[in-house]
Amino acid sequence: MSLSKPVTGSLLSAPTVLYMAVFFIVPSLILFAYSFWSAASYQVVPDFVLKNYLGSLTSPLFWKVTFNAISIGLWTATITLILAIPVAYYLVYVARSQTILYLILLTWFSSYLVRIYAWRTLLGTNGVLNTVLLQLGIIDHPVGAFLFSSFAVTITLVHIYLPFCILLVVASLSEIKRDLIDAARDLGTSSIGAFCKVIAPNAANGLIGAFMLTFILVAGDYVTPQMLGGSSGQTTGLLIADQFRKTGNWPLGAAQAFLMFLVSLAIYFALLTAGRMSGLVVHRPRKKKEA
Amino acid sequence: MKAPTPIIEIRDGKKSFGSFVALENINLSIHEGEILTLLGPSGCGKTTLMRLIAGFEGLTSGTLRVSGEDVAAVPPERRPVNMVFQRYALFPHLDVFENVAFGLKVKGLAKSEITERVKRMLHIVQLESLANRYIDELSGGQCQRVALARALVNEPKVLLLDEPLAALDLKIRQHMLAEMKRIHAETGATFIYVTHDQDEAMILSDRVVLMEKGRIVQIDRPEDMYARPKSLFAAKFLGETNLFETAVADSGAQGTVAKTASGIGFLSRNGVGHKTGDKVVVSIRPESFSFANNDEGSSQKTQGQVEDVVFIGSRSFYTVRLDDQAKVRIQVQRNGRVKPPEPGSRATIYWDADNVVMLPQA
Known part of the structure; x- marks a missing residue:
């Protein structure tokens, strides 16, 4: 006797659902509860206050670092996506090679921290970038601003998340057959026209997904801003981490985490709306085929 | 009397991919208005020959002329040919009307003209009632007709069909063959039809180009090729x-x-x-x-x-x-x-x- 579809489905998804329930949903709910508690001298007191939210929303520092995080996130995601699309296009439609994709993913085998330190070396006052610019005579004294800035954070995050973004774009382009490019060209578009008129609209959901995933990971990243951001490159992630690690104000950190979550959600919907209004993302209700 | 200029003329065509020779010694003249079939087993080079004519590939050596003009440097988007792809390659983000209108929109025609021509073409392929359906809401036979309409609405001199019926079941295939003959008569375009199915080739073609291992082995009317094969391969392949x-x-x-x-x-x-x-x-x-x-x-x-x-x-x-x-x-x-x-x-x-x-x- 075979199991019915719903039963098979539940059995197959049970381990993941259970794992996510225990290690994600429950902790998230606990965190959500925490966000209404209060903290006093490194002690968390069960309570119901809105001051964690209201305090953050009225705090200039919170908005400054949030703006920073969003700006770094948007810049990084934008640059990453722009760089990833041609590479992914090449991998999917021209080279059709898995080897190159593996080589790109190989960069993940190097430690995240090592790469951050490498960028410190490259961007520092005695770093490679400054040395080259000095030698070329473009600058006459080392520029300290390369390091410990949003610029340094962005350039490093692009480096770290580019392979990830390429992987996502490759996945979304792989669903679109090469035939469609040929068909578009056969009907009179150039190859760039074929990308804009046929590939991009069909891949739009995947591309927005790649952008948003990169954005969320980057906006929440707190290690790179901590190592390379300096005082001007602080982000919400770092602020939240500090509430948990340094000041011990868990309720405030929890509230800020949820605020950041809402901000990300808002940006996602803003992007989707923009995409639909520009006609790039086609939204249509999937009609059920009549049996 | 001087013969009219062939619509497509290939002289000493050769195409290789790296060390692999896909086509060799290709000499072929295609006349205006005929249905010509490129027939052969898979891997014989027939699809490559079609892609050469469409402009997706370039000849390694030899010449390819369209209406007497060498098109070596002309990209696919500027050739007066349109193609019906094997798996149709319809645009999933567009509905039937928009799919058919695609080529005309790219050309920048006036909206009223586009609407008129698309409607006329949808009438020819009998899909007027489905103009607002999306591709994933169509059956295989309907997709096939959208693909035909999308290519023919541009009034190409030559229509290339790459095994257009391969994905359909037998009954629809026979119906579509009759449709194709009717549409050919109605539009008067030159059809170049790629298939490995001898029955399709016999039913449809004015002339059959039989290919084997990258070479043309015989060009003849279907009945002549059947009755007077010139090689063992031709005798065995047809019938x-x-x-x-x-x-x-x-x-x-x-x-x-x-x-x-x-x-x-x-x-x-x-x-x-x-x-x-x-x-x-x-x-x-x-x-x-x-x-x-x-x-x-x-x-x-x-x-x-x-x-x-x-x-x-x-x-x-x-x-x-x-x-x-x-x-x-x-x-x-x-x-x-x-x-x-x-x-x-x-x-x-x-x-x-x-x-x-x-x-x-x-």
């Missing part, structure tokens, strides 16, 4: 046939006589240029054999034992084992005049010299 290994015994004004090792003689009026002693393969179609001597005097005959009979409605297929153990397939049309032999009985089989084709050994 069913009986083959006999023979050697030429005599060659004269009457025709050529070739004999099998066991002594069965075949007289052919089609074997030209064979010398006595040449090894040739004799090809005789199953329907060219008969159990009755229809044409006194000219018929040749041999004997064998009827082994098996398969009835297929109006026809029957007999397997006859000749006295030298060779098996022959014979197709007999049902009629009341001649009583066909019973399985197990001995029978005399007859054939006519006109239907004996002598082919060089492969």
Whole structure:
């Protein structure tokens, strides 16, 4: 006797659902509860206050670092996506090679921290970038601003998340057959026209997904801003981490985490709306085929 | 009288991918308004030849002219040809109307003209009622017609069809073949049709280009290619046939006589240029054999034992084992005049010299 579809489905998804329930949903709910508690001298007191939210929303520092995080996130995601699309296009439609994709993913085998330190070396006052610019005579004294800035954070995050973004774009382009490019060209578009008129609209959901995933990971990243951001490159992630690690104000950190979550959600919907209004993302209700 | 300029002309065409030679010695002239089929087994280069004409590939050497003009440097978007892709390649983000309108929009035609032409084309392919459906809401046959309409609405000089019926089931395929002939008559475009299906090629084409291993082996009208194959490959690829290994015994004004090792003689009026002693393969179609001597005097005959009979409605297929153990397939049309032999009985089989084709050994 075979199991019915719903039963098979539940059995197959049970381990993941259970794992996510225990290690994600429950902790998230606990965190959500925490966000209404209060903290006093490194002690968390069960309570119901809105001051964690209201305090953050009225705090200039919170908005400054949030703006920073969003700006770094948007810049990084934008640059990453722009760089990833041609590479992914090449991998999917021209080279059709898995080897190159593996080589790109190989960069993940190097430690995240090592790469951050490498960028410190490259961007520092005695770093490679400054040395080259000095030698070329473009600058006459080392520029300290390369390091410990949003610029340094962005350039490093692009480096770290580019392979990830390429992987996502490759996945979304792989669903679109090469035939469609040929068909578009056969009907009179150039190859760039074929990308804009046929590939991009069909891949739009995947591309927005790649952008948003990169954005969320980057906006929440707190290690790179901590190592390379300096005082001007602080982000919400770092602020939240500090509430948990340094000041011990868990309720405030929890509230800020949820605020950041809402901000990300808002940006996602803003992007989707923009995409639909520009006609790039086609939204249509999937009609059920009549049996 | 000077022949009109062919719409497509390929001279000494060669295409290689790295060290792999996909096409070689391609010489082909395609006339305006004809339906030409590129027929051959998979891997014979027929799709590559079509993609060359469409502009997706370039010749390694040789020339390709469209209406007398060398198009080596012309990209696909600027060639007066349109293509129907094997798996249709319809745009999933657009509905039927927008799919068909795509090429006209790219050309920047006025909206009213686009609407008019798309509507007319949807009428021709009988899809007016589905204009606002998306592609994933269509059946295979409907997709096929959208693909045809999307290509034809641009009024191409040449329409390329890459195995357009391969993904459809038999019943729809036969219906679509008739549709295709009707649409061809209605539009007057030149059709170049790629297929590995001999039946499609026979039904549809004015001329068939038979290909094997990157070369053109024969260009002929379908009935001529069937009746007068020029090679063993052509005889075997188109339809069913009986083959006999023979050697030429005599060659004269009457025709050529070739004999099998066991002594069965075949007289052919089609074997030209064979010398006595040449090894040739004799090809005789199953329907060219008969159990009755229809044409006194000219018929040749041999004997064998009827082994098996398969009835297929109006026809029957007999397997006859000749006295030298060779098996022959014979197709007999049902009629009341001649009583066909019973399985197990001995029978005399007859054939006519006109239907004996002598082919060089492969």
